[in-house]
Amino acid sequence: MENFLHFKTNVQLKSIIGKDLINDDNIAILELVKNSFDADAKKVTVSYINQKYNDDENVEQFSSKTSRLIIQDNGIGMDIDDVQNKWLNIAYSSKKLNKTQHKRRMAGAKGVGRFSCDRLGEYLNLYTRTTKDPLYYKLTIDWKLFEVEDEGKQIQSVPLKYETLTQNEFNLLGFKNFKHGVLLEIIKLRSKWVYPIYDKNKNLISWDVSKFVDLKKYLEKLINPHQAFEINDFGIFIDTPEFIQENLSKSVHERFIGKVENRIFDTLEFKSTVIESKTVDNGKAILTELKDKGETVYWIKEKNSFYPQIKDTKLSMYFLNSYAKAFFTKQTGIQSVNYGSIFLFINGFRIPPYGDVGNDWLALDQRKAQGTRRYLGSRDIIGQIEITDEDNDFQIISSREGIVNNENFRKLTSSERNDSYFYKTLRRLERYVVEGLNWDSSIYDSQDKEESTKLKEVESKIISGSLREEDLQYREDERTKKSRVYATIHTLIAAKASEVLELYINENLIIQKIEEEREISEREFNQLIDDFAKKKIDGEILSKILHKKAQENEELEKQLKEFSKYTTNDATSKAILEIQLYKNTIEKQTFLIKDLQNQLLELKNQKESAENSANTLKNKIIKAESDLDIEKEKNLYLLATRRTLSPDADGLIHTIKINNIEVRDGIENIIDNLTENDFEIHSLIEKLGFLKVCAERSLKMAEFVTRADLKEDIEKKDVDVVKYIVEYVSLYGNTFSDSLSFSFLNENEKLIKNISVLNMSIVLDNLISNSVKWNAKNIQIEFIKTNEKQLVIYFSDDGIGLSKNFTNNSKQIFELSVRDIPPAGASGSGIGLYYTKNLLSEINSDIEFSGNGLKLSGATFKIIINTI
The missing domain is CATH 3.30.565.10 (Histidine kinase-like ATPase, C-terminal domain)
Structure with missing residues (x-):
């Protein structure tokens, strides 16, 4: 014969899911605040009453002088059915079935957060009202009634008193009327929130309110305004009427009375290096952007290899060098090392203890210990991961201390082979900081005691506001760092070409580097011509210069080949064209240097007949013009503007001819002199130098033709x-x-x-x-x-x-x-x-x-x- 048994819910279940489960006062307050948020509250106030002086230790139950914590919101409130069937229904949560209510994503879903009241105080008076009912409902709970050793006593057997109150009756309790919402009056607090401070004569001189300061900072870090709700849609306020003077005596950053706001990351970007990554296209792609001191270095859109585990996620990380850490302290009033590192937010609220000081949930410090100059640790970066979780993929542990370590969590955080969303993004920031910026070090960053003292002086000036950002000095200048970044840009990005959907690299980074190299190349080339004219160049030196040009050309070809792997946006494509044009310039210089080599050989053979020398020179000029035509055709092909000269181009040809007449007439004069054997070597070299200048001028004008869209310019x-x-x-x-x-x-x-x-x-x-x-x-x-x-x-x-x-x-x-x-x-x-x-x-x-x-x-x- 079949028989059935049933679970029993012993009365001590209350403590297990209440004061014993939630072991931190701040977490308990957060849970109650999240309930207010889920109830569509626009405002929730956390007030402390009777903290300086109370009768907690002198009365068995409580009186009007007993310590109190009041958490009041203006949400939708509850009627008596809601109180009975929802609030008193253990582990029940309508949020499990409906993740979005009142146009908000629900912050809680366990159905036990209400037992945070037990953690905070021994007694609870719950007052609630809805807009549909003029009456207030009051529920009274004495948590000690559940703290008995009785095997047979079940939690539902403990009666809880409730009553209805009119507005006048509610006013007599000392509260202001409200039309809708919930007021939690937590009485006889289990923890002390303030401590008296005495002098050596045991006279009271002040109060230690550090727990209020810590609560404010804790709540600040728990709110993500960019993710959870619209600006001014939800606000948390702390009120401690007994401690107004103590609040005013604090610095601005440590004042605890008033609105709790998280604006920590709003202005750090312009003083640091930041990488931001987010899923796009319904989670199928990832867009990552790296900025340095406000300027975009690159962004990349690529396939999301972590889909579907990672699909509605955003990640922001800031590297803080010595100066940025000081700016952080100036802005927040707290050292970054005491603030925390990478925080995790789900549906707008932070998941503690991730990111807290000393909490190495991402194994950053463990990894940095293996290579202090290769890896970033929790002291080097701050940031946040924001997840919008509609499907409860990231399950919060019931104790409110972390996330269940499932496949979704591993795809987010695993450090094994850097095969996770976080570590893939971190490695890009890491490569840029270590390999690109060389740690962006201050000139005072060293182990030297004197240098260390100077750095502390600079940091103090930053914090005080007496030193501006533009006055800071770095170990390397911006040009050096940008040159290194450009040289290693593909290594820094580290992307598989098959996964890249679109790539942008700062066009100024490319163009500035090419312009610098072009300027150096032209200066060296002009010096070469000058030295050649002054007979300071021999064949061996020319061979070395030609070898260097060959290396430059090979490097440019390598860069073009690397860029060709990716689909780039218009701005980057135009910058890449500058690389091609510079490569063309190098090839022209190489050709002219080879020509100088040949001229040098000819000058060593002056015994040859004047006519043969003249014919040889003339043939070379003809060859140079022919090669120039070939080069122009190559540029036209590279720019995809195949066209034939029309009558409209006659004017430009005439302009070039003006220069070439100088070349032609000069050559004829030289031929005459050589034929009549009436010349000096120095005079001949001077004339050849002049002809070279004219030829270069024609080359530049020809470059103008190849760079422009001739058809467009004619029209x-x-x-x-x-x-x-x-x-x-x-x-x-x-x-x-x-x-x-x-x-x-x-x-x-x-x-x-x-x-x-x-x-x-x-x-x-x-x-x-x-x-x-x-x-x-x-x-x-x-x-x-x-x-x-x-x-x-x-x-x-x-x-x-x-x-x-x-x-x-x-x-x-x-x-x-x-x-x-x-x-x-x-x-x-x-x-x-x-x-x-x-x-x-x-x-x-x-x-x-x-x-x-x-x-x-x-x-x-x-x-x-x-x-x-």
Whole structure:
């Protein structure tokens, strides 16, 4: 015959899930605060009464002078059915079935948090009211009634008294009326919250209120405003009317009366290195961003290899160097080492004791002991992990001290092979700090006693506010650190190409590094040319330089290959193009250095016939021009702008030809001298050096063609004419002559016109070239806006000016093939000014000669730009 048995709930169950389970007063208060939050309260107040003087030790039960803790909220409240069937129903929680209520994610789900009242005091009076009922309900509990040794007595056999109160009756108890909510009056507190302080004569001089200070700081760290609720949607307040004076005597950071707020991470970002990571795309991807002192170094979006265990999670970690730790103390009033490390928040509330001082829940310190200069410990970083847990995947232990160590928790925190969400993110921060910043050390970071003393002085000045962030000194400058970061950026990111969805690397980091390398390379190259002209270079040195260039080219090729593995965003892609352009420059320099090598060999064989030497030089120039064409075609291919020159490019070709005429005529002079055996080595080298400068200038102008979208530039588009001229001349003016200077008047004028910027650049090139031919050293460009539809530009130089042959009939100089011979003796083609006038005419504009000596000492041309 079948028989059945049943569990019994002994009366001592109360202590097991009450004062014996929750062994910390602050945790107990947090549990009750979370219940207020779940009840849709906008405000909860924690008040302490009768703390200085009470009769706790003199009365068997309690009186009006007995110590009290009152926790009151303005939530929805309870009716008597709720009190009976929910509040008094042990382990029952409606939050288990409905994780989101009142547009909030529920903070509790165990159904035992209410027994925190037992931990805090011996007696409880619960008052509650709803908006539907004008009456208050009062439930009275004496917890000692459950603390009896009786095998047969069950917890439900203890009667609990309840009564209804009118508003007047409720007022007589000393409380203010409320329309809805719960008021917990916890009486005869089990713990002392304050202690008297006596002098040596046993006179009371003050009160130790450190537990109030600790409670405030504890609650501050337990709230995550970014995750749990909207700003100002929920507030916790602490009130201790007996200790107003003691509160005011504290520093701002240690005052305990008032609203509890967690703003600890709001402003640290600009004084530290921070990494932030979060799941996106419904948990299927992870977006991680690393910032250093407010500037994004990189961000990466990749597949979430920890899905589905990690799916609605955010992680923030801050590395604190010596200076940042001082700023932290200045901001919070507490040293970071005494604040804690990495905290865990679930649905907006912190899970203690994770992150507390001395709690190494992530094994950070255990790991750092294995490599102090390789790993970050709990003293080096602070931060938080935020989890929104709709499915109770991260189960809180009933004692409220931690999380169940299940598969979800291991995927979040496991340090084994760094195979967890936390450690994958930590390693990226770690690599950046250790390998990129070299720990971002202060100049005083060392074991030296004197240096250590200086560091403490600096930290004191930071905390006092007498030392600004920009005045801080580091062991390494920013350029050194950024160069190292750039050199190791792919190692620092440490991502599998197959898992990367999108990558951004700070474009300034790339461009700045390339510009620095380009500047050094050009300076070394120019020095090489100078030394070659002065016969300070031999074949062995040239071979070493060529080897270095080969290494640079190989390194750039390696970088391009590494970047090509990832899908990068537009800004990063444009920066990568600069690497390709710099690689092209290195290749050109390599070609020219090889050419110098050949020239050096030729100079050693001066016994050869002058004609053979001239022909060899001429062939090399032809080869250089051919190689330049090949290089330009390569750049056009790299920029994916395959095109053929059209008649619209004639003007630009003419501009380049102006330079190449100098090269051609110079070569012919050298050939003549060599043929007649009328030359000196030094004079020959000087002339070759001049021809090299002209060739370089043509190369730079050819680079302009390959960098620009020629088709786009030929087509007309709306531009600010003044701004374009200023920018163009500033960027490309130095290709004409190193000794040529430009100045602008009224450059803030503005006129928008639909023009071809390529045609405008040809106009400017022709005018500048003419000025150079006529010995100009300075060019002044003045902008005058005569009305809203017309702009007048005066182009003046300090050259010799227009010759007398044309001053009386200056219109002739704009006719085809009309030319004059400048002081240098080499006349032009006679099409420059003709083509300039035609190009301006196409856009309903004009140019005319104004005269000599009007602005500067040379010629002045007047350009009239009309918008209609």
